[in-house]
Amino acid sequence: MTQLAMPPLDTAVLARRDEIVGALRRIVPDGVIDSEVGMRPYESDGLTAYRQPPMVVVLPETVDQVAAVLSWCHGEGVKVVPRGAGTSLSGGALPLGDGVLMSMMRFNRVKRIDFENRVAVVEPGVTNLGITRAVEHRGFYYAPDPSSQIACSIGGNVAENSGGVHCLKYGLTTNNVLGVEMVLITGEIVCLGGAHLDSGGYDLLALVVGSEGLLGVVTEVTVRILRAPETARAVLVAFDSSEAAGACVADIIAAGIIPGGMEMMDKPAIHAAEDFVHAGYPREAEALLIVELDGPAVEVDHLLERVEAIARSRGAFECRVSNSDAERMAFWAGRKAAFPAVGRISPDYYCMDGTIPRKELPTVLRRMTELSGKYGLRVANVFHAGDGNLHPLILYDANVPGELERAEDFGSDILRLCVEVGGVLTGEHGVGVEKRDLMPTMFDETDLAHQIRVKCAFDEKHLLNPGKVFPELHRCAELGRMHVSGGRVPFPDIPRF
Amino acid sequence: MAGEGTLSPTTPDGVLAAVQAAVADRAPLIVRGRGTKDGLGHAVASNRVLDLSGLTGVTLYEPEELVLSALAGTPMAEIEALLDANGQELAFEPPMRHLIWGLEDAGTIGGAVMVNAAGPRRVKAGAARDHVLGMKAVSGRGEAFKAGGRVVKNVTGYDLSKGLAGSFGTLAVATEITVKVLPKAETTATLVLHGLSDRDAVAALAEAMGAPVEAAGAAHLPAGVATALDLTEAATVVRLEGVEPSVAARFERLATILRPRGRITRLEAAESAALWRALRDGLLFSQDRLLPLWRVSVAPTAGPSVAEAAQAAAVAYDWAGGLVWLAMDPAEPDAGAARIRAAVKAAGGGHATLMRGSDALRAAVPVFEPEMPSVAALTGRLRHQFDPLGVLNPGRMGAGR
Numbered sequence: 001m002t003q004l005a006m007p008p009l010d011t012a013v014l015a016r017r018d019e020i021v022g023a024l025r026r027i028v029p030d031g032v033i034d035s036e037v038g039m040r041p042y043e044s045d046g047l048t049a050y051r052q053p054p055m056v057v058v059l060p061e062t063v064d065q066v067a068a069v070l071s072w073c074h075g076e077g078v079k080v081v082p083r084g085a086g087t088s089l090s091g092g093a094l095p096l097g098d099g100v101l102m103s104m105m106r107f108n109r110v111k112r113i114d115f116e117n118r119v120a121v122v123e124p125g126v127t128n129l130g131i132t133r134a135v136e137h138r139g140f141y142y143a144p145d146p147s148s149q150i151a152c153s154i155g156g157n158v159a160e161n162s163g164g165v166h167c168l169k170y171g172l173t174t175n176n177v178l179g180v181e182m183v184l185i186t187g188e189i190v191c192l193g194g195a196h197l198d199s200g201g202y203d204l205l206a207l208v209v210g211s212e213g214l215l216g217v218v219t220e221v222t223v224r225i226l227r228a229p230e231t232a233r234a235v236l237v238a239f240d241s242s243e244a245a246g247a248c249v250a251d252i253i254a255a256g257i258i259p260g261g262m263e264m265m266d267k268p269a270i271h272a273a274e275d276f277v278h279a280g281y282p283r284e285a286e287a288l289l290i291v292e293l294d295g296p297a298v299e300v301d302h303l304l305e306r307v308e309a310i311a312r313s314r315g316a317f318e319c320r321v322s323n324s325d326a327e328r329m330a331f332w333a334g335r336k337a338a339f340p341a342v343g344r345i346s347p348d349y350y351c352m353d354g355t356i357p358r359k360e361l362p363t364v365l366r367r368m369t370e371l372s373g374k375y376g377l378r379v380a381n382v383f384h385a386g387d388g389n390l391h392p393l394i395l396y397d398a399n400v401p402g403e404l405e406r407a408e409d410f411g412s413d414i415l416r417l418c419v420e421v422g423g424v425l426t427g428e429h430g431v432g433v434e435k436r437d438l439m440p441t442m443f444d445e446t447d448l449a450h451q452i453r454v455k456c457a458f459d460e461k462h463l464l465n466p467g468k469v470f471p472e473l474h475r476c477a478e479l480g481r482m483h484v485s486g487g488r489v490p491f492p493d494i495p496r497f
Numbered sequence: 498m499a500g501e502g503t504l505s506p507t508t509p510d511g512v513l514a515a516v517q518a519a520v521a522d523r524a525p526l527i528v529r530g531r532g533t534k535d536g537l538g539h540a541v542a543s544n545r546v547l548d549l550s551g552l553t554g555v556t557l558y559e560p561e562e563l564v565l566s567a568l569a570g571t572p573m574a575e576i577e578a579l580l581d582a583n584g585q586e587l588a589f590e591p592p593m594r595h596l597i598w599g600l601e602d603a604g605t606i607g608g609a610v611m612v613n614a615a616g617p618r619r620v621k622a623g624a625a626r627d628h629v630l631g632m633k634a635v636s637g638r639g640e641a642f643k644a645g646g647r648v649v650k651n652v653t654g655y656d657l658s659k660g661l662a663g664s665f666g667t668l669a670v671a672t673e674i675t676v677k678v679l680p681k682a683e684t685t686a687t688l689v690l691h692g693l694s695d696r697d698a699v700a701a702l703a704e705a706m707g708a709p710v711e712a713a714g715a716a717h718l719p720a721g722v723a724t725a726l727d728l729t730e731a732a733t734v735v736r737l738e739g740v741e742p743s744v745a746a747r748f749e750r751l752a753t754i755l756r757p758r759g760r761i762t763r764l765e766a767a768e769s770a771a772l773w774r775a776l777r778d779g780l781l782f783s784q785d786r787l788l789p790l791w792r793v794s795v796a797p798t799a800g801p802s803v804a805e806a807a808q809a810a811a812v813a814y815d816w817a818g819g820l821v822w823l824a825m826d827p828a829e830p831d832a833g834a835a836r837i838r839a840a841v842k843a844a845g846g847g848h849a850t851l852m853r854g855s856d857a858l859r860a861a862v863p864v865f866e867p868e869m870p871s872v873a874a875l876t877g878r879l880r881h882q883f884d885p886l887g888v889l890n891p892g893r894m895g896a897g898r
């Protein structure tokens with residue numbers, strides 16, 4: 001494991017561990033785990049390179065218990081890390097050695113489904129797919145579909161603003177969540193939004209979605225459900241260069257077509273997927289596009305024709321249109337299995353998640369190949385092509401000394417490259433601990449200070465999930481010092497921290 | 498730069514200097530774009546105006562990347578024209594003429610985003626906040642910062658630019674805004690159901706929204722307001738957009754579903770566009786502008802009961818019933834605020850905003866929905882973090898001063 005600077009352990013808190021465990025047991029009698037073995041499953045999330053046993057695990061079952069635990073921890077100065085299903089790929093749910101890990105997985109009820117108003121009210125531990133399962137008998141679904149949807153919780157989705165292959169057309173979590181109930185670290189319960197649209201005051205919900213468990217513990221989520229499209233068909237398009245594939249994507253969008261999904265894979269990813277699931281992908285292709293169109297059959301057929309014409313005009317050497325749902329699923333099978341497929345050809349892989357302006361794709365792929373040479377590590381690319389979200393998979397072997405570190409450096413270089421060409425560090429996996437120290441490549445001190453000010457409004461003592469997202473913890477009072485307590489200050493020579 | 502008057506910066510640095518001066522002088526600013534929303538929110542007690550109408554210019558537009566950046570004072574009309582020339586639009590459909598206040602001006606991009614504007618397409622495409630990708634701004638601390646970026650998928654830190662959308666310039670002054678733009682639909686048609694009661698209409702709209710027809714607008718105009726559009730009876734309207742064969746197929750499908758509910762007619766592209774433009778711009782409530790006007794957001798099926806409880810002079814529904822426009826008798830001292838807000842609460846929650854009302858009325862009634870104490874406290878703390886001295890539009894939001 002690589003060394004990661006986390007907030008210094010609070011030895012005073014650790015010395016009081018027994019007392020803390022006792023206090024938690026009084027609040028949640030049947031939901032406290034403090035044995036080494038019992039806590040082991042909570043040591044890491046989906047970013048398994050980092051492991052850290054928590055001080056203690058608590059599994060509350062009611063909002064009152066959540067509020068009581070948080071307010072007790074707040075009063076005693078004890079840190080809390082919220083956790084959903086633990087599939088985060090950025091270490092957002094990584095425990096703290098001197099912190100309480102609060103698992104929300106007992107909050108697993110679908111509370112209310114209102115088809116007339118097209119909303120579902122669920123507890124945060126319900127899985128993403130669980131929402132769709134609860135409404136599909138009436139032809140509805142919940143649109144954001146992370147590949148981890150069978151496992152990840154909606155509470156985690158809210159915290160990470162998760163996306164999926166259908167987000168190009170239907171939006172991310174933030175565009176599909178209408179309300180949350182959450183508990184602040186003080187134990188106060190706040191309700192934001194609901195079955196109605198938009199906010200009458202500040203859009204605090206917009207800040208909460210994507211806040212990686214730093215602002216509050218979500219105890220209820222209201223999501224928008226949609227009527228499922230009548231049909232969906234996909235076309236598999238093969239190119240002999242990624243430039244051509246990228247140009248095809250640009251042309252489709254320029255033609256006014258927003259497909260339900262538009263995914264790209266490069267040659268190494270195509271081969272890995274083909275070897276694994278035998279989806280029938282053309283091995284000679286340098287780049288493969290899967291374009292899915294959904295809606296009424298006439299629309300889908302009409303647009304498929306146009307997409308095919310565009311693809312041919314960009315030199316596609318193969319265009320295969322799905323003629324049944326089974327065939328469509330087969331096209332997707334390779335893409336959806338891309339991660340495990342790569343897992344088969346390499347002992348370990350490291351999944352990156354930058355976003356770039358689409359037009360930069362050829363440049364970024366070329367420079368990634370150069371970096372691959374420099375670091376001596378292979379890379380395979382899957383790519384949410386429609387919205388510019390790249391998932392380079394860096395192949396390495398953790399048993400070879402130094403390879404993990406090299407993979408991480410390679411990954412950091414890729415993310416810096418994304419920022420350099422006008423993109424961002426993370427499209428959907430979150431900053432967590434993984435990209436925390438890269439934040440200054442995208443934001444300067446003042447930018448970050450304004451984000452931290454949001455944190456200060458919600459959790460002034462930095463007790464919720466500290467050490468994540470922000471490279472340094474600035475005391476809130478210090479952030480504000482220059483104007484508030486310092487009296488009149490001459491401008492524009494504003495002192496900074 | 499001390500004292501009163503209007504500051505009209507033409508650059509982001511000029512905005513920074515103006516805010517820093519306001520901080521140094523402890524002199525609050527009235528933050529204004531083209532002033533088209535001066536009638537919205539509580540009056541700000543100050544005589545120093547930060548006028549952003551000179552801070553103009555589209556700084557980036559890449560149609561194939563679906564992204565546009567503009568300085569905050571750029572007129573919406575200019576942006577709309579530019580997008581239109583490329584077959585694109587802002588899908589959240591902000592008003593382009595603020596007819597409820599008798600204005601022909603569409604205001605600025607900064608204004609549209611900072612009030613979180615949303616038109617009839619809200620039900621499908623979201624509000625301004627759903628389309629904001631990034632922002633450069635100056636907070637009430639006199640510091641320039643940026644948030645977000647230029648790409649749709651971005652979870653790098655808090656989504657501060659979305660959070661600032663809808664803050665009415667009380668947290669920060671936006672200097673440059675980056676938004677997602679989308680292709681315009683090739684064609685559109687509207688299904689009209691005639692003569693329904695409010696409750697039947699909202700039930701019909703729920704059915705339409707729950708059908709696989711991708712409705713991009715769902716409104717009900719009771720007989721009282723339908724006349725503004727030269728209709729003689731109540732009209733329940735559902736908009737379909739897309740490629741020609743798809744619109745045709747979905748229209749047929751929807752008509753089959755709704756036919757048992759009443760007489761159906763069809764508006765073709767031009768008529769359809771005119772209808773939705775009128776709804777977007779507030780034409781229905783443009784006649785008697787002395788009537789206080791509420792904009793209420795509730796769960797769609799709660800719309801009719803809120804309207805009944807309100808005892809309004811005129812009512813219209815958008816967002817499948819979830820957006821209720823209520824024009825009230827001007828003689829009532831609180832314009833029905835207490836009744837309306839009680840009905841919103843009884844209906845399961847939402848918010849009522851006083852969109853139009855005299856200065857006296859807006860001084861007497863909270864323009865924005867009062868928040869639950871824990872949320873109000875949180876709002877106050879956020880405001881304190883971004884504008885500790887209260888120099889940006891103090892009192893405009895919240896319960897007023």
Ligand SMILES: Cc1cc2nc3c(=O)[nH]c(=O)nc-3n(C[C@H](O)[C@H](O)[C@H](O)COP(=O)(O)OP(=O)(O)OC[C@H]3O[C@@H](n4cnc5c(N)ncnc54)[C@H](O)[C@@H]3O)c2cc1C
Nearest residue numbers: 084085086087088092146147153155156157159163213218
């Ligand atoms: C194989 C695989 C594929 C994936 N594919 C995708 C994909 O396609 N798209 C995508 O966006 N992501 C993807 N992910 C990442 C991950 O699944 C998402 O980030 C998911 O939303 C995490 O949910 P979780 O319940 O596992 O949260 P956790 O991992 O438990 O926690 C994630 C963060 O949320 C916080 N949190 C969790 N619950 C709460 C709560 N109730 N209140 C407050 N904070 C909370 C935690 O503190 C932490 O910061 C993938 C992961 C894997 C392993």
